Amino acid sequence: MGRAPCCDKANVKKGPWSPEEDAxxxxxxxxxxxxxxxxxxxxxxxxxxxxxxxxxxxxxxxLRPNIKHGGFSExxxxxxxxxxxxxxxxxxxxxxxxPGRTDNDIKNYWNTxxxxxxxxxxxxxxxxxKLSDHSNNNNQFTQGLTNSAMERLQLHLQxxxxxxxxxxxxxxxxxxxxxxxxxxxxxxxxxxxxxxxNIVMESAAAATTPLTGDTLVDSKPVAMGxxxxxFRQGEVVDEFVVVEDGGQMAEVDGFDGLKDNMVxxxxxxxxxxxxxNCWGSASSVVQFNxxxxxxxxxxxx
DNA sequence: AACGGAGGCAACCGCCCGAGC
DNA sequence: GGCTCGGGCGGTTGCCTCCGT
Numbered sequence: 001m002g003r004a005p006c007c008d009k010a011n012v013k014k015g016p017w018s019p020e021e022d023a024x025x026x027x028x029x030x031x032x033x034x035x036x037x038x039x040x041x042x043x044x045x046x047x048x049x050x051x052x053x054x055x056x057x058x059x060x061x062x063l064r065p066n067i068k069h070g071g072f073s074e075x076x077x078x079x080x081x082x083x084x085x086x087x088x089x090x091x092x093x094x095x096x097x098x099p100g101r102t103d104n105d106i107k108n109y110w111n112t113x114x115x116x117x118x119x120x121x122x123x124x125x126x127x128x129x130k131l132s133d134h135s136n137n138n139n140q141f142t143q144g145l146t147n148s149a150m151e152r153l154q155l156h157l158q159x160x161x162x163x164x165x166x167x168x169x170x171x172x173x174x175x176x177x178x179x180x181x182x183x184x185x186x187x188x189x190x191x192x193x194x195x196x197x198n199i200v201m202e203s204a205a206a207a208t209t210p211l212t213g214d215t216l217v218d219s220k221p222v223a224m225g226x227x228x229x230x231f232r233q234g235e236v237v238d239e240f241v242v243v244e245d246g247g248q249m250a251e252v253d254g255f256d257g258l259k260d261n262m263v264x265x266x267x268x269x270x271x272x273x274x275x276x277n278c279w280g281s282a283s284s285v286v287q288f289n290x291x292x293x294x295x296x297x298x299x300x301x
Numbered sequence: 302a303a304c305g306g307a308g309g310c311a312a313c314c315g316c317c318c319g320a321g322c
Numbered sequence: 323g324g325c326t327c328g329g330g331c332g333g334t335t336g337c338c339t340c341c342g343t
Contacts, residue, residue, distance in 0.1 A: 014312080014313075015311095015312075015313095015336095015337085016311070016312080016337085017311090017312090038328075039328070039329070040327085040328060040329095051313085052328085052329095053313085053314095053328090053329085053330095054312075054313075056329075056330085057311090057312070057313080058311090058312085060330095061311075061312085062311080089332065089333085090331090090332085091331075091332065092330075092331060092332085103330095103331075103332085104310085104311080104312085104332095105310090107332075107333085108309070108310055108311085109309095109310095111309095111310095112308065112309055112310075113308095113309085
């Protein structure tokens with residue numbers, strides 16, 4: 001037996017919200033708040049012929065105070081890029097680092113502009129050619145990569161090329177994938193003792209010997225703000241491993257060891273492991289073994 | 302001016318997870 | 323422990339606008 005629908009689909013209005021509907025919803029929530037409420041029951045209370053989930057979405061993405069729309073700054077772009085490359089399409093977590101931004105907004109921004117902006121820095125076909133040329137002898141590798149993994153691989157290559165054009169991963173296929181895939185150290189601070197953890201992203205470029213001197217990016221740590229949605233202690237989240245830290249800084253460098261270097265490659269292998277969400281679930285160990293095989297294929301190419 | 306394609310974005314869909322019973 | 327339900331989330335859809343022909 002299937003689940004009962006959350007609302008009577010036949011009697012709910014769909015499509016764009018009218019100003020009157022917005023006003024009703026806003027007035028009610030401003031008066032009663034959203035905490036402890038029931039979104040499913042809310043539309044009945046205020047006489048809206050809308051699905052409760054639709055009301056929630058409308059409030060969170062549009063009516064809520066202090067919502068910013070459009071006009072993403074360069075800094076916000078960087079944060080989105082870094083987090084996307086690190087944790088993938090976990091938009092709610094990314095949104096939590098950007099006050100006033102909603103996950104939907106960021107998702108749309110990424111899909112429509114930011115991705116193209118990044119991929120446009122290098123000629124797309126050029127990258128695809130390099131990738132396919134290099135993996136011609138190991139089709140299993142490219143076949144194993146999902147679109148998401150390919151996309152992130154491309155973005156990694158391009159960012160690396162920007163940071164170090166001469167010795168970059170992108171420009172030196174001979175190095176693939178024997179160098180760090182992402183020159184970024186991610187630190188999660190205050191992950192224990194009940195406090196809200198922070199993500200701190202730091203370029204690892206300064207930790208290595210500069211190769212070209214003037215092409216390295218700023219190595220200052222960039223505080224990413226409170227990690228509202230949060231990871232759990234000990235949870236493996238892609239490159240992030242939130243370790244027990246006794247109340248001190250839990251530092252995790254996803255690229256310290258060989259296996260760690262490989263972790264990000266596994267992103268997007270969700271189809272292979274039969275889950276739409278393989279980021280740090282309880283079955284990570286099983287999935288990781290499977291994903292590690294995939295990485296080895298990539299490593300040996 | 303009309304048409305078609307592309308891009309942008311609001312909204313919907315369906316799945317997953319946790320809380321409560 | 324199992325079931326139900328609501329909240330939350332990511333992926334997708336569909337409409338609207340813009341732009342080129």
